[in-house]
Amino acid sequence: MTSDPRLERRTLTLRDVSEASGVSEMTVSRVLRNRGDVSPATRERVLTAAKRLGYVPNKIAGGLASQRVNLVAVIIPSLSNMVFPEVLAGISEVLDDTGLQPVVGVTNYQPEREEQVLYEMLSWRPSGVIVAGLEHTDASRAMLKNAGIPIVEIMDVDGEAIDSVVGISHRRAGRVMAEEILAAGYRRIGFLGTQMPHDHRARNRLEGFTAVLAEAGLKLEDQEYYSGGSALLKGREMTAALLARRPDLDFLYYSNDMIGAGGLLHCLDAGIDVPGKLGLAGFNGVELLDGFRVKLATMDACRWEVGRKAAEILSGKSGPTHGVRIELTPRLERGQTIRARR
Amino acid sequence: MTSDPRLERRTLTLRDVSEASGVSEMTVSRVLRNRGDVSPATRERVLTAAKRLGYVPNKIAGGLASQRVNLVAVIIPSLSNMVFPEVLAGISEVLDDTGLQPVVGVTNYQPEREEQVLYEMLSWRPSGVIVAGLEHTDASRAMLKNAGIPIVEIMDVDGEAIDSVVGISHRRAGRVMAEEILAAGYRRIGFLGTQMPHDHRARNRLEGFTAVLAEAGLKLEDQEYYSGGSALLKGREMTAALLARRPDLDFLYYSNDMIGAGGLLHCLDAGIDVPGKLGLAGFNGVELLDGFRVKLATMDACRWEVGRKAAEILSGKSGPTHGVRIELTPRLERGQTIRARR
């Protein structure tokens, strides 16, 4: 099953190609990397031989010899919500024509896991690191600092960066949404979010949000948290539970669009007057929302753009590869779940 | 910004740790890999020194020397629908305690792209490959065959495998759904799907589906295709368009749950009697559906289990690492959008 006995011998090396084409290994190497001067005739011979043998270069050896590796480590908390895949798309798009290749590691929002993943990734000597968030264990920070390669922390700008940073201020995002809600005249506000001790961004948003409420002499009337399971379903259930407990609330702020959408479905099904009697808002600007009859108010986190910018920094396309700081401005999308300002 | 001048010198090697701890490089290597006999005292000294210096091993060099690399290439078409992340989760879960590490490559459903990604991945000499689907370019097949490592093709079993294969029969899945629909008495059936020439699995499902219709003397009454954009929204729009054109249809079969959910939303909003006057069904069993008031009929693609099984084969945990064939049986979830069998 493993194929023709002649082929499976041992693994092919440059030497095999060199013998097959009658030139030195060095010349083969030059042809395969498009580097240095090689006559068209020789190039042709080498390429033919390589293809005929089915030679695949060995980047392990190449990387060791050249002390350069075309990998970029990308470390993110999760793949299961829609948000990070879109960041990845932005990264890939830019990296695709730079010869750099992203390698993804997932931490499940666990700092120790992030540390392990980082250690593992750095041991491949990538030429850059993109990592979500600004909060890391001490060991992680030390590794990142000592790695001697460009580091880009993404998603968030509320904190001290190790090297470069690209993101939005989640605190500001929370403030902006709160201001909008108050301007629309809502006053009895509830919050629904995930039970994620390590989602600092969600926490920052809530902080900014409650700060504005406090300035207006208000506070969150009630809150509800969940963890695990289908976010849409949880949003629906939590909303039902919260409203059963506090039917007097006039606004619900959700920590993400998925549970917000679940809440919206509940309200629509229950015949609640949205946004007249009850307003709703989420966070992220996920595409999913476009499919709903009533569009949820949200705030775009510029995920795609964050990915692009981070990749551009690493690729050196747009200036320096160190110490860059880019704060993007999230766009408020009012949808149809916040009534007009008064 | 790049840190203390003493630290940034050059990159740390085993030699540095060896000098710092007063033993040979080889002993350091043994300690760091937990291999061979080392006295507890020495081990301690070495570990302390390594930690103090912030040493991170160089797997490039290690891999070259040992001719072994703990990477598994995972090649999938997309990250933007919910299906592959769940496969990845299954893979990670199993690989996590084997010392193997998945490296993900995305092809966007393009065979040439798959070929490039594969070439790139093989050049890192991984110890195994997991690749979605059974359809590859000739060059890709050749590379996979000659790589001399375990290959697992996943998701689909309708075709000839290169080495091992784990998945479901999409043709059978289509047949089962069609039988269920006919048994419930639906007769005028429409299909809505993605315009994806390279999604062979969706095509196989449709083939199985129409084959059953044909055996009953029926055919698809109408169909609608889309590409790009928010699947939920597209599902809603396509459903509206199709029903406007053919109000006489009594069943809509969707190629995936996302557009199916969009269609369901349309029907609910339009006050259509589901499943009495119109039945609906999708495919995949995405968790999202749990959040809807009316649950869409679907068929679970065993994504998580597929990932697990594939990883188990590569890890050698459960027998041979070559030539294994595992066909899983998708479970039909009737939800509330197919009426009772007659």
Add this chain to the structure above:
DNA sequence: CCCGTAGGCGTTAGCGGTAACATAGCGATA
């Protein structure tokens, strides 16, 4: 007291490439 044995550690020789330098060939130039 000698030798076998095993644990603990060092030495050597690559792994498969590439950077850097060396060299051969050859037409142009003085």
Add this chain to the structure above:
DNA sequence: TATCGCTATGTTACCGCTAACGCCTACGGG
């Protein structure tokens, strides 16, 4: 014709680590 300079190619010395082997010491039984 000797010299130069350029292009096309070869040679050499590693890159950082580990497999394989070898040496030394301690120890116990015959």
